[in-house]
Amino acid sequence: METLDAPVPEVRSESEPALVEELGQNADEIVVKVDELEKRLNEVEQFYSKTNKKQSNASKGSSAGKDNDKDKQLPSFKRRQLDASRREAAAAKRMQDLMRQLSAILRQHIMGHKWAGPFMQPVDVVGLGLHDYYEIIEKPMDFSTIKNKMEAKDGSGYKNVREICADVRLIFKNAMKYNDERNDVHVMAKTLLAKFEEKWLLLLPKVDEEEERRKKEEAEAQLDIQLAQEVSHAKMAKELNTELDVIGKRLEKMRETVLRNCRVRFRKMSTEEKKALMTVLTQLSPDDLNKALLIVAENNPSFQATGQEVDLDIDAQSESTLWKLKFFVKDLLQSQGKSPTSIGGNTTTTTVNHNNNQNKRKRETNDAPAKPSQKKNKKPS
Incomplete structure (x- = not known):
């Protein structure tokens, strides 16, 4: 005769509250994991959505060739990263050389000129009684400020030679703007500015060449970044598939547990x-x-x-x-x-x-x- 403690197939040893708590914890963990995967999935989808738009703008005839080129470039991505670092260092060195050449021009032909005195230090606004100076001149500039900025080591210095050129022009334009055309300072500034522009034209071809080279290198660097993003997101997509498979197995296991306990609990009692x-x-x-x-x-x-x-x-x-x-x-x-x-x-x-x-x-x-x-x-x- 069957008693109260008659064996029931597949009954879990723990009590019902413990089972419910375990299932609840598993469900909470899965919800958190799914939220995380959803964010990563959205990131992958957005990336490929932008990539597809860029590819659709390219011609159909060249798209196949680009895809083949990309496949060839992916295996050598690490080498390209190293090349990009070297190019960046070489470009910085070339720019420093151009700035040194400009500095030499300034010392020899501008700062060493007999009329350069009024422009070597900041304007003594108080001492000269120039009460309206800051109302007329928005950004004061002088050669000592340029020199300090060129020698700065804390990252606040000039990034390229054109920035130096702009500040040199600002020195003379400020003087010409504040002083009347008949004023000696105005005449001196106009003369030195013309001399500077003459010397700048000699250096300009090298500056243009460097900037054109820099644009090409930046385009290559952008391609490397694009390839890196594609590699990263492809890896992320693969990991997402693996983690989704794991979650699917956990959900199936939970489903089997629930169904097993439901079958045990709600079978017809004898x-x-x-x-x-x-x-x-x-x-x-x-x-x-x-x-x-x-x-x-x-x-x-x-x-x-x-x-x-x-x-x-x-x-x-x-x-x-x-x-x-x-x-x-x-x-x-x-x-x-x-x-x-x-x-x-x-x-x-x-x-x-x-x-x-x-x-x-x-x-x-x-x-x-x-x-x-x-x-x-x-x-x-």
Whole structure:
């Protein structure tokens, strides 16, 4: 005869709350992981969306050749990165050389000129009483400021030779703007500016050549960046596929766990199991019996769990209610150190013993003196 503790196929050892908590934790972890993957997926999609737009602007005839070139360039990407670093260092060195050449021109032909004195230091606005100087001149400039900026080592110096040229012109244009054409300072500034422009034209071809070379190198560097991004996003896409497979397996495992437990919990309970369950319920303490009746009431709103006597039709209960009751009494007996198998056995005998105990209690009540009314007990019938 099947008892309350009859083996159930594939029942998990942990209790239902523990199982729910475990599934909840797994679900939370997966949600966090999916959010992370979604952000990375959006990044990959945006990158390839921009890449496709750029490719669509190119001619169809050249697109195939570019794709082939890209495939050839990918294996040598590390070498291209090293070449780009070398090109950057070489370009910086060439620009420094151009700035040194311009500095030499300034020293020999401009700063060494007999008229260069008024322009070597910042204008003494206060000493000369030039109260309107800053209203007319927005950005003062002088050769000592240019020299300090050329020698700066903290990154605040000039980045290219054209910046120096612009500041030299600013020195003389400021003087010409503030002073009248007949003023000596105006004449001196105009003369030195013309001399500077003459010398600058000699250096300009080298500057133009360097700038054109720089544009080509920057285009190559941009291609390297594009290739690096494609390699990175291709790797990211591959990793996304792998991680999605892992999540898919975890979800499938969770699905199997849920389905397995649902099949176990909601399979149809046998008649013998119902009898064994009813036997245990009749032997519960009033407090535990109240808890069991609350389980019934939760799943059956029409069930009344109050009154002196409660009629519990075990056959009328849903399968989910029966299994909740079974797990409840099983956990209860285990927590009390009792073996559920000891409650099972022959249900007819258990019922008789229960009735005999009930009759005995009735006889003792009849033989005893009259007492006030007792507390109402609930018992399933």
